[in-house]
Amino acid sequence: MTKIGLEVHCQLTKLESKLFCKCKTNYRTLPPNSNICTICTGLPGSLPMLNRKAVEKATMISLALNCKIPEKISFFRKNYFYPDLPKNFQITQYNAYGPTSIGSDGKIGIEGKEIRIRRIQLEEDPGRLIYEGSSEKTMVTLVDYNRAGTPLVEIVTEPDFETPKQVRIFLNVLADLVENIGISDPYLEGALRVDANISMGEGNRVEIKNVGSFRDVEKALHFEITRQTSLIERNIPVQAETRHWDDARRITVSSRSKEEEQDYRYLPEADIPIIVMNRDSIEYMKKQMPESIVARRERYIQKYDISPQVADVLSSDRFYSDLFEKSHNEKNAKEVANIITTDLMGFADTREKKMELKITAQHVSDLANSIVNNKLTRNSAKIALQEMVKDGKPLADVVAKLDLGHVSDMSSIEKIIDEVFQDELQAVSEAKQNPDTINYLVGKVMRKTKGKADPTVTLDIIRKKLSTQE
């Protein structure tokens, strides 16, 4: 059995300032080493000043992932030497001597599967190393401390994922969640970074690091599964090791480092006093929390009888979920969900494409009502949608322009059916013997009407005619 666990680092990009000083979190556009101070470069004598808003944001993500929030939180130092770490220790949180990190024991459901969250910790991002050429061959390494001290939450899951696809869905849900509760913009470069660990059967655990974009995690895991499967088939034991994702070659490469053996000599951070978590403000935050994806999904299934699959897809995409909220009513909800998940999502699957969409809630609502009221066939609706997405004109204009109006009056449909029956004598007699072939005739009618005939009405009339004809 394949077991995958994740360590997700999410920068709190929606905060103004760093975790322990007043430098900006928005370092991305600044010249190297211009967003630094005595604190984030760890000058002798400097002390960390905790950004209380970061604690608030970290509490929100912990609540959103159904974590327990302890009575008191505290910080620890993780000691190791690395050139991107100005103090040669990272201020982070640590639960080995009792739960003192901002969140622990959480869970979130994806596609009906529960992923347990082991812990969430608040910590500082190190600086950035810039290599001349590749990291292996470089002679010169440059250090940019602009990022050093940016607030991060590290979200550690239990090894509950069984497939790379589940990982992808989880990451999409998570990215959407952090954006939705206003703690981070996950689409900024480096704002959401993921390390994965994976073991297969009784094999050793392999860590995958350095995956540049969280969208590549699925690919890295697929590669790793293939690699490990082939080792296992040849009876070669899988090494417990850390592997880095090589973005250019799309493979994982052994990092040959001894990270496993590293002893971080954790030590309580005495410069930041223990923080008592105020229960009242936590309760208040809970109430302010936007409806979680999981809760939305449940509501879709319970209230509108939307299928679990559709509810999953819809609830986990904030953009389309919001569109649904604005365009549906009791009567057309299911149809709106269908339009969005089967047609609209196909047109616009990326963030950029979503932004370009000309479609409004009014469009979707009109479209769904037309289908519910038998004014448009699903097929015509899809064509109309395609048009509206591009130019944003009202549905009525599009229907008129493309002549999509429903043909549902009996006499015109009957006339067309008669024509089809005359052309398709062979098919008609077959349909009399075998009702399963009846759809062929329906298809012919639809083609003649360019999809405008109501398929239900058409089918009814064909059935009647077949049974009355000898």
Add this chain to the structure above:
Amino acid sequence: MNLGISAKEFISQVREGSLSVEEFVAKTLDRINQVEGKVHAFITVDKNAIDKAKELDKKIKSKEKVGKCFGLPISVKDNICTAGIRTTCASKMLENFVPPYDATVISKLKSEDAIIIGKVNLDEFAMGSTTEHSYFGPSKNPWNPEYVPGGSSGGSGVSVSALECIVSLGSDTGGSVRSPASFCSVVGLKPTYGLVSRYGLVSYANSIEQIGPIARRVEDIAFILNIIAGKDEHDNTTLDNKNEDYLTGLDSGISGRRIGVISQMIAEGIDDDVFSATNNAIEKLQSLGAECIPVSLDAVEYSVAAYYTIAAAEASSNLARYDNLRYGFDFGLEGYEFNAYVSKVRSNFGQEVTRRMLLGAFVLSAGYYGKYYLKAQKARSMIKSQIDKAFKQVDLLISPTMPILPFKIGEKINDPLKLYLSDINTITANLSGIPAISVPFAFSKSGLPIGIQLLANSLEEKKLLQAAYALQSITRLPEISI
């Protein structure tokens, strides 16, 4: 001109115009020139001090508003950051480090028009109790230059007792202000943890250390504390002292105060002269109306072991940043890979610092954390709870500051364990966070200073200073002869 005047006297003379700041500072710089060869208190003397003195004289003459210090010359331990003046921590590792910012205590003193006359010697990174572990060479006891001045704030104790400044700022991690105060016959205060901002104090053991003043008079300690104490937005661990004025009521006396005599600190291993001086002090305090009763703090037995475990652990982390990449000393990167470079440059730490960093890394490493570090923290809470209990019965505690007399330079440098044990009386205040003061009280038959330590409950500096002032008022001590 008398360089031995108190801060209070200096200020009133400058204020009334009978003393010019320039004259006093010039005289002080002469004095430094004259005695440094014998005592070696300073690492850096700030030549700009004389210009600042001139500016202040002008301001005073033209009746402009002048800060409370009126140009008071102050020396500062070289582990407290001073903008534009190098801050070496008496280490090769920071030989060329010039801080771009002032420590909070420095900006507070500067805004009250104190003049930083220079930066004074210490054991490297404040690790030691003799000032022998300085990269720049040892400081010497002004009462007998063959003897150690105590430490780690040796330069502070020496510069104040040798009349090279009026007050000094030191730092006290395990007794580093009180030990030189005792050995140099001056007053030294370790404030409550959190009373004085540590922003700009180069960390050694950040959970226990405090900046503290050293002066010749208790009233000068109260005066400086008024300026430097209080909550600081740059230090999360600082406490609100509600702008307490430590000077008013300083002479209230100690009649009716209950003073606990810590039996474990007047016991085996104590020097005979120190023993009798302590008993003498207790008698004198009783004659002033205090009630002295014996108090037992048996957890003190574990204090030295707990202190060295915790301090070393924190030191190993605090000193990790000295990799010479961003600041430090002159040593090129060319030809080194990161790890090789870091180990190469870090071999420039002195022996004592290396010893403590290794010890600290060891007690924090996987498998030993519970055995050593956590145990030390348990001992620390035990000491704290015994202290809390004691202060339910008494107002103050008393002991000799140091169980031994100053000893000769080099005499104990190869016996670190014996040296560590001499910190036993001072460490308790650091581990429990309470304030403690060393008051010069007597001299041994061999002519070496003996200090008495008073301790009070957290944030009770006022009570502590009143008792110290009372003790000072019944003590007559000789003047320095160098």
